[in-house]
Amino acid sequence: MGNITFKMFFLLTALLGYNFAMAQTGAPHTLRGESQVASVSLNWKSPAEAKTMQWHNDTPYNGVSGVSLNGEIPVLYIANRFDKDDLKEYKGSVIDAISFCNYSAVLEVSLLLYENDKVVREQKVNLENLKLKEMQTIKLDEPYTVRDDVELTVAAKFVHGTNLTFVGIMDRVPGVTGKGDLYSYDGKNWKNVVKGNFLVSAHIDIPAAGEPDGYNVYRGDTKVNTALLTEKTALLKDEPKGTYDYCVSAVYGDKEEKSFPLSLTNIPVEDARPIAVDVRAAVNGLNATLSWKSPILADKTLTWSNGEKGKAMGGTSGTVRKIWAVNAFSSDELASYADHKITAINVMLNSAVTEMRLVILENSKIVYSQQVSAEEIAALEVHKWAKMALTTPYVIDPSAELSYGYYVVHAADLFPGLLDSGPAISGACFISTSTAKSDFDTTVPSWTNIEAAANANWMLSADVEAQSEIKTPVVKDYTVYRDGVEVKSGITGLTYTEELAPGTYTYTVVANYTDGLSSKASASATATVELPAEYVRPTFTETDFDKGKLSLKWDVYTDLPMELKHYGEPKYKWGMTNDGKDVDLYVGAQFTKEELALYADYEITGVNLYLTDDVKELKVVLCSANKKILASKTATSIKTGEMFSVAFDEPVAVPVGSSIYVGYFVLFADGKEPIAADAGPRVTGGDMLSLDGTTWVAYSRIDAEFNSNFVVGAQVRLKGSQKAATTTLRKTAPVNNQMVPLERMSGRSFSDLKSATAFGVNGVVATRATDNKPTIKNFRVYCNGSLATETEDPEYTATLNYGKYEYAVSAVYTNGWESALSDTYTVEYKQPNLAPAPYGLSGTLENKNLTLTWQSPEAANEMNYQDKTSGSKAIGLTRSSGVYGYFVIAYDADDLVDQVGKYITHIKYSLSDVYLQTSAIAVFYDRNLVYEQEVDVKTLVAGENVVRLDKPVVIPAGHEVCVGYYVSHINGVKPNMTDEGPAVDGKGNLITTDGTTWRTLKSMNKDLDYNWRISAVLQDADKQAVTRAEEPATTYNLYIDGTLLKEGIQATNYTVENAADGSYTVTAVVGGVETAASNAVIVGVPTSIDKVEDGSVKAYYDSQLQKVVLPEVGTAYIYSVSGTLIKQVMNVEFVDMSDLPAGVYVVRGVLTSGEQMIKVLK
Structure with a gap:
């Protein structure tokens, strides 16, 4: 027996050792990479690392929150989506967990998996013991096996209070559009956030593996590395032309395990062609115009500058300031610079510097730097080019992103970085104010594109030499793609225009060359086409x-424009000359009393206009026919290249029986052309000018060939409307997009206008035809x-x-x-702010006789910590810009075990001063704001205020509940009332000013050891918290289904003989004032479904959520048992009944598949 045991021991040891060794090996995974001009860069994860499906980088940076739909608690879904190609690597793998960033303490989290648009897994998360502001991994109760014939979406659903803003968390890298950046408010209609990827991932169940000895990289079956790799990245140079499958193997001794392959297409250096640059989109009405510049072809000078001096930039902080200035080029832009080297960097500065280095960066890392000597710095002359030869010429790597430029240190108040006259080339020039490290080449500056701040490029260039004979490619034409689909080829110019429906579109351009080769797609440009103005809103x-x-x-005034105007689309830019002096004049449009007759019920709110160039001053005006200025407003924000509006401080009623002039005063430099005009034909009143804003002349009387209208009009709206009817103007060139070039129109001398105005001439022109x-x-x-x-x-x-x-x-x-x-x-x-209802109504039915008993309102159950027998204190906070905050009391879930399912119907709060700006009552679950109701400050009194909730709030199971109030007021007011303590610290004395950061009154000052005078009144309580003496003058009224059955009952009980089916409630009449209704007693409880035969899936009542769930979208009608229609909702999948009192209801759903009816006991 001992021998057998000994042998079995060795056998088991061998087997276990074998299994252990097997469990320690594994293949690399999550292989990612790209091929750039015959250089292949790869990165992967170790077999020992968790295998996940995700688009984010695991680093939280920013967040979004949900929205409240139909008054519900806000909901937010975030997701990463994987298409069929993405899933090939994971086919057959098992998702056993989902991870998400648990940043804020929300109410609920659920994890979901979708196949296409269908939910195939949904699991609610137990939030206990989860850490905040960290990724949390939750095991799935039912693992999921990945298929590659569907689209898979990994999602997290959050239910949270309106006080939380950082709920769905994203990283800070550009979003993988349509995959990593998805969010939704209903889990069905998904949107893209674009600016990041949401932190939600699927965890793949794989056997545990150890770290390998190293890695090998394979192109097909060919190993390409000579020595074993120890890093999880590889850069392969001069890869052969063609499409290949690359994979990485993990090496364990003499064994290798290979990753899933990655297919890449390699283009050799000689076949690479540079892309079109500075691609921009502009919008003019329904027309989107794409413009671009020719590719950069190999030349002796590499630069973005136009060589004309402009403004300057400098460091902004510290006594010793510094800037980095670089020109940046992508590898696709530099495709024709293979086998070239940079021999010198040319710099033009605007002011003196004390220290200077030349820098060259590859893929944002410094690869070359050169100290400029003190003698060279002293010899620099501002506004003159300085050629600085590189000690070692830099050979351009066509597979890398290249940036070159300089780093300088300078004195405060100087701006050494000189710019050209612009406009900026998109994504071309960058600035940084980062401090250089002592080991200079290890510095990683933080870069900012200068386009938005300066709309110009650095006065900076590089001398480039070819190292061999180079044949420069020749561009044949261009192909334009919209949203990845080719829309036009054979374009020989540098623009493309097309008419589109309203929406947002993404364009790219491909350059085609005479040798038959083409470039990669350019950088993208986005065009947003807005709804034309003629699509009038109701x-x-x-x-x-x-x-x-x-x-x-409502009505839609399609024949009555919401803007007074004579102009069409901008076409021309126009100006005046004034012998070298600035030009100041008024530009406008006249509207006759006949044109204004239809606008008798309207008011003018502001002026719409279009400027084509910068101006020195702008003011909009409205002038009457009798030369009176009715309104004016100086513009504080002036835009060029797009329609914009300037609103008057107060609207002006459209005058009846009189004409008006609408226009703007503009001051601009001599020779400038800032004024926009349309294509014509000119209409009467469309071309008005003035020197003083009161006496106007038609410009057509000065220039008989002028046949256009100035682009200026008036915003109008119906009197009493909250917003101008032209809230959203159609933009002709959105901000940051290139303006559609307008044609020049020759202008006259300013003296011609002065002469014409003196004579007060005017003219008559034809009216433009009405558009369809x-x-x-x-x-x-x-x-x-x-x-x-x-x-x-x-x-x-x-x-x-x-x-x-x-x-x-x-x-x-x-x-x-x-x-x-x-x-x-x-x-x-709002419900009438009635006093708390009779409490604890109950009934006994015997031989159809219903005996009801209840208690007086004073016996109602209250939640509070205050000592009602003590004196009171007045407390006020102070802030530099006014005081506001929530003042609440808190009850833990354990404190509320006996109250679960009951309703908060009233909140009481005491004030010592009612000099308030705003006030509201509030309820929080787990510090999530779930209910807030404004209170009219005029109704508040010094002392106790009792506010009835419009929608009673239920006490949920397993959640902390906070109740209280919100106030805002000026400094010096002390409205908040407390008892004299001692405080139930952390429960009776909570404060938050931002809704997320919580403190106690005592933590602010240990002497403030008090409780807020706050109470919450509960309906249908079993136990009383505070009982006060009953008022002797109280009587009661009895109702069935809201109809008065018996009035003036003296006792707290009553018997209804032969009681009919229905919902019985009681109110109290105290001192002649009737209270709210009590809880209900139900007679005749029907619980079965009377009619549900039209669909295979039945409607049902979810008692926990207090909703009737329909099997499909439809219209729902809610009736009382007596047949009275209580509520109707359309286009819904569920019916919220949480706002209805307890009782019996009939819900009828009208669905596409038929009708369903269900009786509900609530």
């Missing part, structure tokens, strides 16, 4: 709300941001429950385009 004409009944009517106007198909009504209904009729009615509603309407035109939304109509349907 305007509410009648709005009525009374006792829950809403009625809206689009036709409306139907309207969309939105409530709280969600679609409520679509209708062909310009009206809408609804029955509303208590709450806040925001309605807006859009017009949908026959081509499918949707107008902007109308002004918002807001309804705040």
Whole structure:
């Protein structure tokens, strides 16, 4: 027996050792790379590292939050998406966990996996013990096996309070558009954030593996490295032309395990062709114009500068200041500079410097630097080129990004970095103010593109020499791609224009050469086409709300423009000469009393205009026919190259029976052409000029050949509207995009205008023909941001429950385009601020006789920590710019075990001073703001204030609940009232000013050992917290389904004989004032579904969420058991019933597949 045991021991040892060795090996994974001009760069992860599916870099940087739809608690989904090609590497792998960044303490987190658009895994996360501001990995209850025949989305869903802003966290690298940067508010309609990738990933279940001895890289079956690699990166030079599968193997002794292959296409240096540069998109109405510059072809000088001196830049901080200035080139831009070397860097400075180095960077790392001697620095002359030869010429690597330039140190108030006259080449020139390290070449500056700040390029160039005979390629034409699809080829010029539907489009350009080769795609440019002005939004004409009944009517004034104007699209730029002196004049348009007759109910809010060049001063004006200035406003922000608006401080009613002049005063340099004009033909009043803003002349009387209209008009809106009707102007060239070039129009001398004005001449011209106007198909009504209904009729009615509603309407035109939304109509349907209801209603049904018993309102259960028998203290905070904050009391989940399922119906808070700016009541779950209700400060009193919640808030299981109030006020006011303590610290004395950072009153000052005078009143409580003596004058009213059944009951019990089915409630009448209704007692409880036969999936009631869930989108009607329609909601998948009191309801769902009906006991 002992021998057998001994042998088995060795056998087991051998087997276990074998298994252990097997478990220690593994293949590299997550192989990524690119091929750039015959150079292949690869990076991968070790077999010992976790294998994940993600687009982010694991580093949190920024965040977004969810939005509240239809008054619900905000929800946010974030996701990384993988298409079929992405999934080939992972096919058959098992996702056993999902990771996300748990940055903020939210209410709920769920993890989801989607196949295409269908949820195939959804798992709620237990938030206990999770760390904040860190990645958290959650094991899936049901692992998922990856397929490569679907699109897979890995997502995290957050439910959070409105006080949280950093919920869905992203990194700071450019987003992998449509894959790493996805977010949604409903888990169905996804958007792109673009500026980063969200931190959510799928973890792949792989056997544990140890670190390998090293790595080998294979091109197909050929190993390309000679020595074993120890780093997880590889750079392969001079790779052969063609498409190859690259893989990496992990080496364990004499064994190798290979990664999933990565397919790359190599282009040799001789076949690489430079790309088009400075690609920009501009928009003019529905026309998008793409422009670009020719590729950089090998030359003796490499530069972005035009050689004309402009402004200058310098360091901004410290007594000793410094800047780095570089020209930057991508490898694709430098494709024709293979086998070239930089021999000198040429610099032109604007001021003296004390220290200087020449620098060259490859892929943002310094690869060459050269100290400039003190003698050379002393010899530098400002505004003159200085040639600085490189001690060692730098050979250009065509596979690397190249930057060259200088680093200088200079005195304060100097600006040594000289710029050219512009305009800037997109993404070409960069500046940094980083301090250089003592080991200079290890410095990693933080770069900023100078385009936005200066719109110019550095006065900086490099001398370049070819090292062999070079044949310069010749461009044949260009091909334009929109959203990755070819739209036009054979373009021989440097622009392309096309008409588009409203939307956002991404363009690239490919340069084609005479030798049959083509470049890679250029850098992209984005064009956003906005809805044309003729697609007018609706305007509410009648709005009525009374006792829950809403009625809206609207019209679309397609024949009545929301802008007074004579102009069309800008076409010309125009100016005047004035013998070297500045020109100051008024440019405008006249509108006759006949033209204004239709606008009797309108008011003018501002002026729309277009400038083509910089001006020194701008002011908009409105002048009456009797030479009176009705309104004026100096512009503080002046834009060029696009339509913009300047609003008056107060709107001006459109005058009846009189004409007006709308225009602007402009001051500009002699010879400038800042004024825009359209293509014509000229209309009466479209070309007005003035010297003083009151006496106007038509420019056509000065220049008979002038046949255009100045681009200037008036914003108008219906009187009483909240926003101007032209809230969103159609831009003709968005900011940061190149302006569509306007043609020059010859102007006259300023003296000609002075002479003409003296005579007061004017002219008559023909009226422009009316354009064809689009036709409306139907309207969309939105409530709280969600679609409520679509209708062909310009009206809408609804029955509303208590709450806040925001309605807006859009017009949908026959081509499918949707107008902007109308002004918002807001309804705040508040419950009467009734006193707390009778408490603890219960009933016993015997032989159809219902015996009801209850307690007086004074017996209601309250949540509070205050000592009501003590005196009170007045507390006020101070801030430099006014005081605001939430003052709350907190109850842990354990404190509320006996209260779960009950409702907070009233919040009481005591104030010592009511000199407030704003106030509200608030409820938090786990420090997430879930309910906030404004309180009219005029109704507040010094002492206790009792506020009824419009929508009672339930006490949830497993969550902390905070209740309290918000106030804002000026310094010096002390509105907050406390007891005299001692404080229940951390519960009775909480404060937050930003909604996320919490303190206690005692932590601010140990002597402030008090509790806030705050209470929350609960409905249907089992235990009483505070009981006070009953008022002797109290009587009670009994209701069934809201209808009075018995009035003036003296006792706290009553028997209803032969009780009908329904919902019974009781109110108290105290001193002649009726309270809110008690909880309900239900008679005749129907729990089964009466009719659910039209669909295979049935509607059901989720008692926890208090929602009826429909099997598909439809319209839902909620009735009381007596048949009264209580609520109607359209285009929904669920019906929220949390705002309804306890009782019996019938919910009827009208669906595409038929009707379903369900009875609900709530």
